[in-house]
Amino acid sequence: MRWPFHIGIKSDFKSGSVGYEKIPPDWTGQLQLLVIQPSPFCNLDCDYCYLPDRNNTIRMELKTLEIAAKKIFSANLPARDLSVVWHAGEPLVVSRDWYESAFDILSENCSSSVRITHNFQTNGVLIDTNWISFFRNHDVRLGVSLDGPAWLHDKHRRTRDFRGTHARVMKGIDKLKETEMPFHVICVLTRESLDHPDEIFDFFSNLKPQQLCFNIEEVEAANSTSSLATNHLETEKAFRIFMTQIVKRASLLRNDHALLNDEISSVKERPTESVNRRMRIREIDDIIYALRHPAFGKQKGNSQNIPGQILNLASDGRFSTFSPELLGQIAPNIGDLSLGNVHFDQIPPNSQEKKYVLQWEAIQEGVKRCKETCSYFDLCLGGSPSNKLGETESFESTETLYCKLTKKIMIEVVLNALDNELPHRDLC
Amino acid sequence: MMTTIQKMRLTIIKLLKASLGALALIGTLPTTEANTKIDPGVTERMEDIRLRLLQVSETANKIVQEDNNIGTGELIAWNDWPNWPNYWRNY
Numbered sequence: 001m002r003w004p005f006h007i008g009i010k011s012d013f014k015s016g017s018v019g020y021e022k023i024p025p026d027w028t029g030q031l032q033l034l035v036i037q038p039s040p041f042c043n044l045d046c047d048y049c050y051l052p053d054r055n056n057t058i059r060m061e062l063k064t065l066e067i068a069a070k071k072i073f074s075a076n077l078p079a080r081d082l083s084v085v086w087h088a089g090e091p092l093v094v095s096r097d098w099y100e101s102a103f104d105i106l107s108e109n110c111s112s113s114v115r116i117t118h119n120f121q122t123n124g125v126l127i128d129t130n131w132i133s134f135f136r137n138h139d140v141r142l143g144v145s146l147d148g149p150a151w152l153h154d155k156h157r158r159t160r161d162f163r164g165t166h167a168r169v170m171k172g173i174d175k176l177k178e179t180e181m182p183f184h185v186i187c188v189l190t191r192e193s194l195d196h197p198d199e200i201f202d203f204f205s206n207l208k209p210q211q212l213c214f215n216i217e218e219v220e221a222a223n224s225t226s227s228l229a230t231n232h233l234e235t236e237k238a239f240r241i242f243m244t245q246i247v248k249r250a251s252l253l254r255n256d257h258a259l260l261n262d263e264i265s266s267v268k269e270r271p272t273e274s275v276n277r278r279m280r281i282r283e284i285d286d287i288i289y290a291l292r293h294p295a296f297g298k299q300k301g302n303s304q305n306i307p308g309q310i311l312n313l314a315s316d317g318r319f320s321t322f323s324p325e326l327l328g329q330i331a332p333n334i335g336d337l338s339l340g341n342v343h344f345d346q347i348p349p350n351s352q353e354k355k356y357v358l359q360w361e362a363i364q365e366g367v368k369r370c371k372e373t374c375s376y377f378d379l380c381l382g383g384s385p386s387n388k389l390g391e392t393e394s395f396e397s398t399e400t401l402y403c404k405l406t407k408k409i410m411i412e413v414v415l416n417a418l419d420n421e422l423p424h425r426d427l428c
Numbered sequence: 429m430m431t432t433i434q435k436m437r438l439t440i441i442k443l444l445k446a447s448l449g450a451l452a453l454i455g456t457l458p459t460t461e462a463n464t465k466i467d468p469g470v471t472e473r474m475e476d477i478r479l480r481l482l483q484v485s486e487t488a489n490k491i492v493q494e495d496n497n498i499g500t501g502e503l504i505a506w507n508d509w510p511n512w513p514n515y516w517r518n519y
Contacts, residue, residue: 288481291477291478292478296478372466373465373466374466375466375467375470375471375474376470378474379474415473415474415477418480419473422477422480422481422484423480423483424480425480425483
């Protein structure tokens with residue numbers, strides 16, 4: 001059986017217990033996710049958006065990207081597979097000509113041993129046939145943000161003059177489907193969403209994205225409140241019921257892999273179609289994948305809390321590591337979390353750089369505390385620094401609303417389903 | 429009239445009381461830390477489910493691979509998703 005080694009579950013982590021490393025780890029060969037902000041501007045004004053500067057229409061100078069690319073690749077930071085995500089603003093407001101040049105800059109500076117995959121996460125309203133041709137020409141992986149049926153989506157995902165955007169997004173998605181362009185969906189769950197699991201599942205089942213990803217309305221960066229952050233016990237209960245129903249509807253086991261006879265027979269009957277036979281739910285897939293991974297139980301952290309695995313590049317050249325949402329944020333006792341600007345500073349930063357060390361030590365302390373106190377550490381690997389900072393104003397904290405809902409409760413729901421469906425040991 | 433020494437003693441006692449009060453107050457303040465501890469039962473259950481999952485996957489793979497290679501690619505693909513993991517999809 002082949003096993004993958006990818007982001008956050010690499011087998012070659014530095015040895016040592018979480019929280020006891022003396023100096024930040026080497027970034028060489030670690031970079032797996034490069035988040036680039038072509039422009040901070042967004043043509044929408046969703047009420048839960050975490051981006052602080054979305055009215056700013058500046059565009060990244062290609063010179064800035066070129067300097068960043070030279071520094072990143074000459075320092076051999078990328079891993080073998082590098083995902084470049086064009087986001088942190090609406091990526092489609094920048095012209096295709098700009099992207100053609102930007103892609104060229106990256107490929108010209110990239111060593112032949114690194115494989116770059118481009119990814120766009122878009123609100124979908126600007127998708128047209130020209131963009132689809134561009135995506136296809138460059139083998140772009142596409143994600144669309146869509147919160148379900150119109151009545152739910154339009155409550156939050158609006159234009160600056162408060163008009164809903166569902167109809168426009170669906171026009172874009174219709175074009176994707178007409179041209180058989182694959183896409184995944186990110187659906188943000190608000191408190192109201194939790195009362196409608198079947199309606200949401202039915203909506204996306206008809207849409208047939210490659211994968212459905214549930215984000216929650218998070219408290220982080222520019223979004224300081226959440227409909228999920230009130231009446232915690234009631235919200236947790238509603239989230240558990242919602243996800244239990246989603247897992248049940250997704251038939252995660254029966255259609256996919258676990259019940260052996262079903263698996264064998266379905267593969268025999270439909271060897272080519274079977275790959276797409278059900279809609280994948282990211283939250284379910286992630287947990288099952290982690291459980292099956294040979295390095296399960298041996299990991300020290302995830303890509304958001306280990307430096308150098310994610311690099312975030314702002315349109316003005318500032319850069320950071322750790323959670324992308326942290327770029328441009330301020331943390332108590334640390335200050336601005338940017339580690340410098342590609343025009344003036346080196347990537348990676350000096351390992352003695354005070355601001356970098358302060359971030360790293362605080363984040364590492366938080367991961368250590370998670371490991372010491374949480375039964376689910378091996379599936380979460382220390383949480384998200386941006387959520388810890390947004391909710392508790394500290395990187396050293398442990399449980400957040402984000403982890404309570406999307407990790408702990410989600411894991412319990414999936415484990416319950418697996419426990420019910422899997423044959424007992426030595427019986428299959 | 430209090431002597432200087434008596435005044436100093438009183439000041440020290442007041443400071444001590446204030447310090448103790450502050451410590452007591454700190455002890456009652458809510459913290460951001462969750463009152464959680466590792467539950468061995470959860471760990472054990474997770475390991476049991478993990479082993480059952482692996483057992484099914486390995487058995488399925490073996491049988492399908494032995495069966496004229498039908499579906500081998502699909503099952504292996506499941507184990508080696510090119511998109512995994514999907515952290516980037518949060519952004």
